[in-house]
Amino acid sequence: MLLKTLYEGGFIHGDCMTVTGKTMKENLKNVKFKQNQKVMRSYKNPITKTGGVVGLKGNLAPEGGIVKIAGLKKLQFTGRARCFDNEETAYKAVKNRKYKDGDIIIIRYEGPKGGPGMREMLQTTAAIYGQGKGETVALITDGRFSGATRGFCIGHVGPEASVGGPIALLRNGDIIDIDAKKGTINVRLTKKQLASRRKKWKPKKINFGNGTLWKYAQTVGPAYLGAPTHPGGKNEVKVYADI
Numbered sequence: 001m002l003l004k005t006l007y008e009g010g011f012i013h014g015d016c017m018t019v020t021g022k023t024m025k026e027n028l029k030n031v032k033f034k035q036n037q038k039v040m041r042s043y044k045n046p047i048t049k050t051g052g053v054v055g056l057k058g059n060l061a062p063e064g065g066i067v068k069i070a071g072l073k074k075l076q077f078t079g080r081a082r083c084f085d086n087e088e089t090a091y092k093a094v095k096n097r098k099y100k101d102g103d104i105i106i107i108r109y110e111g112p113k114g115g116p117g118m119r120e121m122l123q124t125t126a127a128i129y130g131q132g133k134g135e136t137v138a139l140i141t142d143g144r145f146s147g148a149t150r151g152f153c154i155g156h157v158g159p160e161a162s163v164g165g166p167i168a169l170l171r172n173g174d175i176i177d178i179d180a181k182k183g184t185i186n187v188r189l190t191k192k193q194l195a196s197r198r199k200k201w202k203p204k205k206i207n208f209g210n211g212t213l214w215k216y217a218q219t220v221g222p223a224y225l226g227a228p229t230h231p232g233g234k235n236e237v238k239v240y241a242d243i
Helices: 002-008 024-028 087-095 122-130 191-200 211-219
Strands: 053-058 061-068 076-084 103-107 138-141 152-158 175-179 184-187
Touching: 002 024, 076 087, 087 103, 087 122, 103 122, 122 138, 138 175
Parallel strands: 053 184, 076 103, 103 138, 138 152
Antiparallel strands: 053 061, 061 152, 076 175, 175 184
16 A cells, blocks of 8 residues: 555556566555545645655755655754864764754765765764753754764755865855755855866865775765765666566
8 A cells, every 4th residue: 555655646667677577556556545444544635744844955966865854843054164074073062062052063985985885873863962052052964864863964965075066165264054844954155266176175084995885885885865875777788586
């Protein structure tokens, strides 16, 4: 029934082939969504429109970012950037309370390539919330969060810093506007200013040069595509499932 209502809402490709040898549309042809039950809702009648998370886009995240709004008292935040190039230095600063209300803590070079592997930023976000600053401080990262993350935290920001995304160009003191109602995330810099900084930007030296992590970082794609390590089904030369 879940697949049926997703298909009816246009969220599933009906022509997608499945392991039954039939397409998704064919599999769901005789399935009916039962109205007289309280376990599952139709796509027309969701509990919330967002489901607890909101996608953000803007000049700081052209490929988007994700903010968890469940439990937030306010959905807008404006503050000054406080930049860190990995989670360890950010956590140390938070632990020693070397930040102030209104700061937006930036943790970058933690994306799929930069992490590598898009590490979880739970340690720093938990420290902020544990200090009672979940509503007065925000956090932006090209890394990811766990489901336990609390406070005004934006993750999955892309393009990530390791490929020269706008998050890599931020400097301490830059003013950032986040609006989870409008779905926007912008730094108050002009296109000209961002372009000027990009010319001066140099890729961060990575601390690994071989092995599986190196291979992964060379092939992994952006977060908004699912951080894939392959070009996708459309580019496959041979489908090994066809036997």
